[in-house]
Amino acid sequence: MNYDSLRACRLFLLDMDGTLYLGDEVFNGAIDFIHTLSGTGRNYIYLTNNSSRAGEDYITRLKKLGFPCERENVFTSGMATGMYLKTRHPGEKVYAVGTPAFERELVSYGVELTQSDDATVVCAGFDTTLTYEKLDKAVHFLRRGAAFIAANPDWVCPMPAGEVLPDCGSICALLTAASGAKPFYIGKPNRSMVDIISEMTGVPNSQICCVGDRLYTDIAVAVNAGAVSVLVMSGETTRDILDVSETKPDYVLAGVAELAGILRK
Ligand SMILES: [Mg+2]
Structure with a gap:
């Protein structure tokens, strides 16, 4: 597998539920993955379609779970x-x-x-x-x-x-x-989520990577916006769902721990 386009990404848009944690259970290596991003000079934004909570609520919640998170790291639908x-x-x-x-x-x-x-x-x-x-x-x-x-x-x-x-x-x-x-x-898979962030950060869509566990939102938004996509199999997508899906991710990985390993090389 060639990971060049993945390694070239400067900004990672991260789904949370099913990607970094489920409920209050943080996935193995998920916090390490965030440190790998910042340690290799990459930026990240926790991107969520969940419109029941405000951005502020996510900062509090992520910090409580042990994730580094400041105001500029959260964007909600x-x-x-x-x-x-x-x-x-x-x-x-x-x-x-x-x-x-x-x-x-x-x-x-x-x-x-x-x-x-x-x-x-x-x-x-x-x-x-x-x-x-x-x-x-x-x-x-x-x-x-x-x-x-x-x-x-x-x-x-x-x-x-x-x-x-x-x-x-x-x-x-x-x-x-x-x-x-x-x-x-408005939210994922509408490409406006990625376009707004690209405008705010100055990173072109082609160097933005969307990471998530759901094909019809997390991966579809990347496809629609011309961004790179990583599907993690730690959430709701099974092999069977992936096989019949018309939306195809650029990369399929077990979870963010595997992604961290690729980005460290
Ligand atoms: Mg999810």
Whole structure:
């Protein structure tokens, strides 16, 4: 195997769940892998589609698990959604279907939230505080023609012991069934996540490597953005899923410990 294009990468965008840890269980060699990145002069950003937590929450969580992490090392689909709303729907009132952390994240980018009939955008996230009242309101606005923006397309969020939580994609499927409106998804696999980071850091997409365990988000975003991709088999993708997938990663590795070994050479 030729790892030249992988070794040439200067910035690594790292999925977390199923890639670095699962729940509170940190994978063997995962923290070492981060030190290998910085030790070999490479940068990294923890990149997550999880829009139920804010960037700040991830810094706290990653540090608690033992990972080095500063503000510039975290980018979430909620942050990308805030940037998107601010530039593409300036001055519009937004009805959010999301957690308090998601709402705070949007507001921090200057997005104005509303509960009333002046909402011209419905913005959905991975809402672990979802209520029937929120669904009812969102459907009401969507049926009146509000734009439908969603933070991430994931159907489920993986949990330990093979359990899952219904994620933003599943919530949007319900809203679509009830309103007929289809969402525009901001998070992975939409290439805008990688493009924004490339712009912020000055690293071209071809020298950015996306590392993750999920084909339809982590690997697809790299393919869409012209970045290098590494699929790790430590999470939800099995050999059988990979064999029939149309989305093919550049590299398939057992986990980030193996990746660290390649980058150290
Ligand atoms: Mg994952």
